[in-house]
Amino acid sequence: MEVTRLSALSDNYIFLLHDPKQNLAAVVDPAEAQPVLRCLSELGAELVAIFNTHHHMDHVGGNQQLMQRFPNVRIYGGVEDKGRIPGQQVFLQEGDTVEFAGCVAEVLFVPGHTRGHIAYYFPPVEQGETGELFCGDTLFAGGCGRLFEGSPTQMVNSLSKLRSLPDNTRVWCAHEYTLKNLQFALSVDASNPDLQTRYAEVEEARRRLEATVPSWLGIEKRTNPFLRWEQPTLQAAAKSKDPVQTFARLRGMKERF
Ligand code: ZN
Ligand code: FE
Numbered sequence: 001m002e003v004t005r006l007s008a009l010s011d012n013y014i015f016l017l018h019d020p021k022q023n024l025a026a027v028v029d030p031a032e033a034q035p036v037l038r039c040l041s042e043l044g045a046e047l048v049a050i051f052n053t054h055h056h057m058d059h060v061g062g063n064q065q066l067m068q069r070f071p072n073v074r075i076y077g078g079v080e081d082k083g084r085i086p087g088q089q090v091f092l093q094e095g096d097t098v099e100f101a102g103c104v105a106e107v108l109f110v111p112g113h114t115r116g117h118i119a120y121y122f123p124p125v126e127q128g129e130t131g132e133l134f135c136g137d138t139l140f141a142g143g144c145g146r147l148f149e150g151s152p153t154q155m156v157n158s159l160s161k162l163r164s165l166p167d168n169t170r171v172w173c174a175h176e177y178t179l180k181n182l183q184f185a186l187s188v189d190a191s192n193p194d195l196q197t198r199y200a201e202v203e204e205a206r207r208r209l210e211a212t213v214p215s216w217l218g219i220e221k222r223t224n225p226f227l228r229w230e231q232p233t234l235q236a237a238a239k240s241k242d243p244v245q246t247f248a249r250l251r252g253m254k255e256r257f
Contacts (some may be wrong), residue, residue, distance in 0.1 A: 001100065001101045001123070003015055003214075004018065005214075008062075009032060009061075011175050012031040012174055013172070013174055014032075014035060019101030021101075022049075023046065024048045025040055025046065025047050026051060027066070028063070029051070030063060031058045031059060031062060032061050033066050035064075036066060037069065037074075038168075047066060048072065050063055050076065051134065052081070052085050053119060053135070053174070055077070055084035056114065058174075059137075060085050063085070064086050066109075067086075067087045070084045071229065076089075076092060077091070077092065078118040079092060080116030084116065091140040092107045094108060094109035104122070106121045106184055108161050111137075112138065113137045117136060117145075119138060121133040131166060132169070132170050132172060135162060137174055139220065139226075139227075140173045141171060141212055141214075143178075143180075143185070143224065146251075146252065152245075155247065156243065156244050159227055159247075163217075169216070170214040170215075170216060171220060173213055173214075173215075177211070182199045182202055185199075188234060194222040194223050195222075234250065238250050
């Protein structure tokens, strides 16, 4: 399975999964159809699956047009999003699996950004390979999604699930927000050497207009303030000793940043 990152709208990413053996493709969160159709025609591949993480328009906006072009495509999403994802046929919950190109992904229920948000995790097939995490707007490179329909407790539980995955997991998040996220991260965790190094790298990459997605889960664990609610520095920044309250206050500070 090969993953191609497509840019869409102003700062969204769509991920196209390609099986070169059978020349089949799947997409994660098609914000719009055009970039997907263009890539599929370059590959000459048939679209067989749309994996949606949640119902927001910048994640499902291309569903309808892709369905029209590929009537046999199957559209996956969370069961809690029933009625909110155009064309949804498969209603997933925690513990379910989905399959593409002989690779099996685990479905993780990760509410918080929205009440129906799910993530797809493809574990490494062989030792030494990377895992692939498609986490929508739950975890971002250097940040996390806003809490539109969920509580801090829910989001901490959801992020804990993602944090428990191995370090060598690639994090395919749905927006290019990394530089701004890390600016906030530095404002609350300035003495973190891994964060300083990462910030310099990301700043340089963005100056060259390069994408910063995917990132690695190992790096997220060391530098993302929204995975580090038990760190004394971050608890001090949030003026709390409680993990959930630390998370909630950091999230509030980020909104005002
Ligand atoms: Zn969203
Ligand atoms: Fe989004």
